[in-house]
Amino acid sequence: MSGLPNYHALNVDAAKCIGCTHCMKSCPTEAIRVVNGLAVINRESCVDCGQCHRACPTHAFYVEQDDLAKIKSFKYRVILFPSVMIGQFPNKYNEDQIYDGLKKVGFTHVFEVEQPMQLLINSVKEYLANPGVPKPAISPYCPAVVRLIQSKYPSLVENLILRKAPHDLAAHYAINRLMQEGANREEIGLFYATPCIAKISSVKSPIGERESIVDGIINMNHLYNEVMKVITDGPVEDNSAQRENLSNEGVLWCLTRGESCNFGSRSIAIDGIHNVVRFLERLENEQIHGVDFLELRACDQSCAGGILLTGNRFMNVESLERRAKRYPYAKDIDKATIKVDTEELKKKLIIDSISPKPIYVFGKDRIKAIEKMNKAQHIVCFLPGIDCGACGAPNCQALADDMVNNKAKMSDCIFLQQKWENEGRISANKAFLNIQKKWGTDRFKADCKKRGQRNEGF
């Protein structure tokens, strides 16, 4: 895979993190450890699914974004966003009023990314019709799933469909449309409102591209709040021309089954990263037969459950389903409405290749790797096996693996420490210092604000 190095937008705020292990326990790739009382993300194995962000009781995970003021340097300021954005707003606001709100925030053009959808549908169908395509073909729509497959299920990388996501389609479409209207490329600023962390990474370091087509990323919850400040439920100008390529399929695309219902004679849609992991495990063991198409999404209820959305995911789904009914089917939208060179757009939808990036390798030297694994297996015999996480690793096996990779010590296990103390092999004072080292010196101070004020989310 060419392209930019893995970009990660997720960070831990040291002032808020209380090193409580919730994030570490929820991570599907075991990418988090607690060190000195703080959660630390291993960038190599993080797939940006956002489970940690969701699990954190103190909202210590934050997501980097570009400054909204950055848009001012462009003459044409385009906001691209998945249709799920619209689903969050209270029912009393109609689409034109939401579009108007986005313009008041400072954008000149408003583009929902799922248009013109028929182009992408056709492109994927063409790809699937190729007899050499490994089945089941897996949609690359959810970037967290793509990274999960690259790192944890490298043998399934060949099943990923080599087609881009709607935001790429829309970015190229928006550029073509505006240039037709007389804009110069450098006058156009493209900004993407993201519902999740994974999309940020995929827009900032896209698969198979040398550079990102988008000039900035705005977190959807931030944009939502900005729009809510200026939105009106009174009369606004008609913005429907900017949605003329939006279809029923387009509106539903970001929801569970939004994609899979269009492809294959036997297709399956799975949402929730841990469900996806369990399914991929079976798929990799060749225990799944006869399925043509897989839609896999990291978030429960797909993008409607994205971590940067406001409101309840089920309400968002309901709202979008109602909205979709008002839109025509993609195939019924007149080609003339697209107004740009569709052949050129189609070319932009193709990804050359996606390569595996395995993360669980114990080193290139196989003899040494086996040695390490034997050692880890031996260490596990002495660990309590209750996966308590008090060592700062998500489970006993992970601690053993960390030990043989020189990232942890036997004394990190509080059970072993207790045993050693009992056997007189280590002083009580030394054992206590060990725990303080792992969990921070403040950990044992009385703190009546642990529940409530300091940790709002409990």
Added chain:
Amino acid sequence: MKLSFPIQGGDFTHAGHPSSEVKKVLKQLDIDVKTIKSIVIALYEAEVNVVAHAYRGTVDVEIDENKICILVSDEGPGIPDIELAMQPGYSTASKEVRDMGFGAGLGLPNIKKNTDELSIESEVGKGTTVKMLNYFS
């Protein structure tokens, strides 16, 4: 390194655990994905054979830098005619097992296809031992 797993006859719900564990180890050793796939398919088929036909069994795995040797042994009815059992489509699986989507008579042929060396020893009324060997590239 050595790994060992028990298999319970009739328990289709938990079939596949040994294959998943072995797969995890092979990934950590950076074994090429195609080789891993073959090993996992062969092991899963062998597991299902025990689950479908035998009372109980064990999977014993031994891995060194060049190869993986998997021994799947069971206490069960045994195979009266191994040559016949190796023919694709030949099956003695019960209707219940077939209704669950297993027992199509492709297990042993599939194991053969996915292993470098395969030997089967069986004693009717006692049990079967399947020895599978795969070399790493």
